[in-house]
Amino acid sequence: MAINSPRGTSDIFGDEIFYRDCIVDSAKKLFELFNYTRIITPAFEHTEIFNRGIGKSTDIVKKEMYTFPDRKGRSLTLRPEGTAPVVRAIIEHKLYSSKIPIKLFYIENMFRYERPQKGRMREFWQLGVEAAGVDNPLIDAEVIWLLALIFEELGFKNLKLLINSVGCENCRPQYIGVFKDYLKPYLESLCPDCRERYNTNPLRIFDCKIPSCIKIINNSPKIYSHICGRCSSHFKKVIELLKILNIPFVIKEELVRGFDYYTRTIFEIISEDLDSVQNALGGGGRYDKLIEQFGGPSIPSIGFAVGIDRTIVLMKQLGISWQIKKEPHNVFIILLEERFENYGLEFLNYLRRSSIKCDISFEIKKISTQIKWAEKNGFSHAAIIGEDELKSDNITVKNLADFKQSQFNWKKEPQKIYEILK
């Protein structure tokens, strides 16, 4: 029997939880500030949602989905990303009928059958937002601003925000024709994957990491110079607004991103301190046609997702830990004999009702051993319960930093504990 977690998954505990909580808490505050509310979607969906949403010729759909039949033979897939499920939910519950824009955020685990490496997992966590219903570039800027703020709040300094426009359903096909004409003479020099992409989804060639393909693409015409007037003025406005917000960015004409649903603005936040293969901490873009493609009304939308696991890898690598404050457990209750247990429980109840973090020793051991254990486990104080305490209700509290002792009658002066622990 295998007693290890499946490849590409991990148990999350200890310090890892502090990092996670810190990222999630800080992002949640920003989501609230920006007027987003939370949505939780199921961990699996009908496979069709991803086939149609992400696109059949994308790497995710072709190679990376955890797809399985249920007991009635229906094809289900563990979500590899959050946008398609949120779009499905918006349509299913007609969320657009009560409020536009619909501003939702999610914090969820995702599943992709990828080759695991540091920062690349088969089960990983994302936090993301989807804002549906607005075509105005103002919301593009707002969403990108939110993404940048998430990392700024965490204390990151040298991240790079890349942006590009991939045009719309009118101008993109024209560009693809120009791009294919350019590639034609080089077809034999492209890798087998890119040769296939040439026929199925040529824009994916921009994602290829093989040097010989990159060399060919470097000199190719880029979509940015081929977008239509409408897309171009939308993009120019986004840039203007980002400048007003003082958000530094770089226009990267090769940026395409791996989903078919994107239209117009796309963006990615990367760190050059991470391995170049998985240097993206977050990314997103517009998907103006997706809701309509799913049978809903025409609702232009935009969103992004941040990889929590990858963000933690970089926080640790860069030593960003100032946010991670471990709240000390305040009081450790030490019982001198077993017969003081009932009294100890009463005192524990009083402390917890006073919102003081505390714990009690479950075994009777030498007092010095117990104090050492309390110090090692982050308690700031120890309360020792013996015969005198039981008779008088006077509890002795020892400060474990300077070993100063204070006594108080917890039944008569219940508030005094706050003074002692200050």
Ligand code: HAM
């Ligand atoms: P994505 O670029 O595929 O976009 O994922 C967003 C982030 O999730 C990545 O930048 C990365 O940090 C993290 N990530 C992706 N795959 C893995 C993995 N295997 N292991 C660890 N972290 C990973 C999306 O998922 C889109 N749904 C974003 C979006 C929302 N676009 C519009 N709305």
